Amino acid sequence: MGVQIVMDSGGDTRHEFDVSDLASIALAEKRFQELTGKGFRAVALGKEGASGELIGTFDPNVEQMLFIPQLKGG
């Protein structure tokens, strides 16, 4: 199982997908494209608080993908 975590006003929303189910992967990839198209950054979360990795293309093997909204100056 993989999970896509999207930061939002409710804290976060989690979308799980089954890596053995093609339909589930397709849905996760579509969500990835939509979010990154809106300016979200996708990060493959690391273990034990390690920085992880910025990902530009959808990879179903990433266990936890975090989507961060576009940054702005305050």
Add this chain to the structure above:
Amino acid sequence: MARLRRILMDMFHRPATRHRQEVPFLPGIFVREPFERFLLRGSPASYEARARGLRLLEENLSPAQREQYDRYGYFDVTGGETGRRYRIKNRFQVNVEQLDKKGRAVRLLCFMPDGELVLGDVMLAQKLALELFESDTLKVANEFSPDPYRFAPMP
């Protein structure tokens, strides 16, 4: 004796650090969890969202960062491209300090993710941004002098 020590630690240490939160309408005022629950009553979804954000943050801090955050309410990160040290504090705005080699703030940075996000999410986004795409982050961040008497955007 050990039990008494645990009780005292619970009374004085933990509330002052681990679950403290700034009261939205009282800047600079931090409260512990049960009191915060009282202050923010009437909005269970909001409280849940804050808790969820803090949980996500804590899950993604390194052990050293988590310990620092528990103890002081801030944690340090290393810029992924420059190796500079930054300190992310428990606030929504102007909460990131760039530190020199002696740990002194040399400038304050203000940047945040778009949208109405909870505090935990904001701090986690700031951490990952500095670690993974530091130069892009610094381009959007506004900079301020750490000198309280010269609190103005830096040239």
